[in-house]
Amino acid sequence: MPKPEFIYVTYIETTPEKLWHALTDGNFTERYWFGARLRSDWKVGSSFEMVRSDGTVSDAGEVVECDPPRRLAYTFVNQSDRFRNEFPALATFILEPYGKLVKLTLTHEGFAEGSKFFEGISKGWPAILSSLKSILETGQPLEIPYAALKLDS
Amino acid sequence: MSKTEFVYTTYIETSAEKLWHALTDGDFTERYWFGHRVASDWKVGSPFRFTHPERPSPEGKVLISDPPKKLAYSWNGCSDDLKQERTSRVTFDLEPRGNIVKLTVTHDNLDEGGKTFLGISEGWPMVIASLKSILETGRPLPADLATNAAREQTHA
Numbered sequence: 405m406p407k408p409e410f411i412y413v414t415y416i417e418t419t420p421e422k423l424w425h426a427l428t429d430g431n432f433t434e435r436y437w438f439g440a441r442l443r444s445d446w447k448v449g450s451s452f453e454m455v456r457s458d459g460t461v462s463d464a465g466e467v468v469e470c471d472p473p474r475r476l477a478y479t480f481v482n483q484s485d486r487f488r489n490e491f492p493a494l495a496t497f498i499l500e501p502y503g504k505l506v507k508l509t510l511t512h513e514g515f516a517e518g519s520k521f522f523e524g525i526s527k528g529w530p531a532i533l534s535s536l537k538s539i540l541e542t543g544q545p546l547e548i549p550y551a552a553l554k555l556d557s
Numbered sequence: 558m559s560k561t562e563f564v565y566t567t568y569i570e571t572s573a574e575k576l577w578h579a580l581t582d583g584d585f586t587e588r589y590w591f592g593h594r595v596a597s598d599w600k601v602g603s604p605f606r607f608t609h610p611e612r613p614s615p616e617g618k619v620l621i622s623d624p625p626k627k628l629a630y631s632w633n634g635c636s637d638d639l640k641q642e643r644t645s646r647v648t649f650d651l652e653p654r655g656n657i658v659k660l661t662v663t664h665d666n667l668d669e670g671g672k673t674f675l676g677i678s679e680g681w682p683m684v685i686a687s688l689k690s691i692l693e694t695g696r697p698l699p700a701d702l703a704t705n706a707a708r709e710q711t712h713a
Contacts, residue, residue, distance in 0.1 A: 413682040414567075415698055417690065503699060534568035537686070541694050548568050552654040 408522040410512040412529050418540040420499045423506050424473035426536060427497060430455070436535040436545035438528075444478070446470045452478040465492040474499055479514075487521045508533070527553045561674055562665035565681050569658050571692040573651045576658050577625035579688060580649055589687040589697035591704075605630055617644065626651055632664070634673050642668045645677075660685070 416423060426432050430441035440454040444467055454463040465480030479492035493514040500507040510529060515522040531553055535546040569576060579585050583594040586607075593614050597605030599622045607614035613635035621629035629648040634640050645666045652659040662681055667674045680703075687698040 412565075415683060415686040415702065417694075417696075417698065502702060505698060505702060530566040531568055534689070537689060538570060538693055541690060542570075544570075546568050546570055546657055547655060548657055549654050552568075552652075552657075552659055 407513070407517060408515045408519055410510075410522070410526050410529060412510045412533055414508050414533055414537055415502070415505050416508060416537045416540050417505055420473035420501050420506050422540060423499055423508065424476070426540060427476060428472075436539045437532050438548075438550065446476075452480060454480065468494060469496070482521060482524070487524070490519055490521045491516055493519075493521070493525075524555055527555055561667040561669045561671075562663060563667070563674065563678050563681065564661065564663050565685060566659065566661045567685050567689055568654075569660060569689045569692050570656060571658055573625035573653045573658050575692060576651055576660060577628070579692060580628060581624075589691040590684055591687070591700050591702065599624075599628075620646065621648070632673075634676075639673050639676070642671045642673050645673060 426436075428442065428444075428446055430443055434441045434457075437454075439457050440462065442452070443455050444450055444452040446467055448467055448470055450467045452465045452467050453461045456462050461483055463480045463482050465478055467478045469475055469477035475496065475498055477494060477496040479494050481487055481490050481492040491514065493512055495510065495512045498509040500509070510533065512525055512529065531546075531548045535548060539545040579589070581595065581597070581599055583596050587594045590607075592612075593607045593609045595605060595607050597603055597619060599605070599619055601619050601622050603619050604616065605619055606616040615632050615635050617631035617633050619630050621627050627648070627650055629646060632645045632647050634642055643666065645664060648663045648665075650661040650663070652661075662685060664677050664681065667677075683698070683702055687702070691697040
């Protein structure tokens with residue numbers, strides 16, 4: 405059985421620098437990432453956290469790779485009881501300029517077979533990256549109802 | 558039965574009706590689908606065909622047509638070597654969520670490790686990204702994206 409791996413590719417009309425900023429600036433992520441502020445100093449080995457609007461940490465891990473504006477990789481796992489004992493899998497973002505577009509490739513790998521967290525991220529990433537594309541191209545994020553993700557099904 | 562499938566989900570700020578039109582109207586597909594025009598009467602069992610002035614285009618038959626919720630068609634490859642592979646299937650599911658539509662594209666019944674699978678895995682993210690852009694901003698992604706990316710891929 406192959407281990408679960410999630411890959412998502414999209415093309416965004418923006419620059420690698422703006423996309424890098426959008427992926428690493430907490431004030432910006434809060435606008436399109438279901439309210440999550442990313443918190444890190446983005447040095448390899450430093451902590452990486454997703455922070456809710458009430459200040460609690462929803463997900464935590466560490467920075468594995470940081471090569472602006474080309475490659476960013478970090479591990480994380482959700483801190484709720486349901487997921488916190490899972491191995492923190494690795495999310496890698498690759499930014500490649502194509503003319504006035506950037507090709508963004510996200511690979512999220514290293515999950516155990518049957519990982520529940522894998523099911524969650526597979527539903528979450530398409531929504532987050534769709535909203536990211538919208539905010540960079542139109543100035544407005546999407547207002548995706550959280551229920552649309554069907555995280556419980 | 559092959560288990561090879563490609564699934565791609567995106568969320569677009571539009572209505573299900575506008576998205577349906579964007580998927581089925583040739584004048585519209587030509588603008589964002591990198592020059593490929595689609596034509597069909599979109600009745601179940603009817604043929605549909607994409608055409609492009611310079612490039613081979615896929616064709617097949619309409620399998621499900623339930624506007625504006627679900628559209629499915631069979632998919633025969635564009636070029637001679639792709640025609641050697643089995644007929645695959647493309648399904649579009651449109652689910653409205655407030656002022657947004659969740660679009661899920663499922664391309665299945667593909668030859669494992671086949672050229673169709675490799676081609677569509679590159680192609681759908683571009684087509685869907687361009688579709689999302691045209692519906693949200695009025696502008697598709699540049700038409701040379703498909704050819705430039707294909708060139709990169711060949712040289713990689």
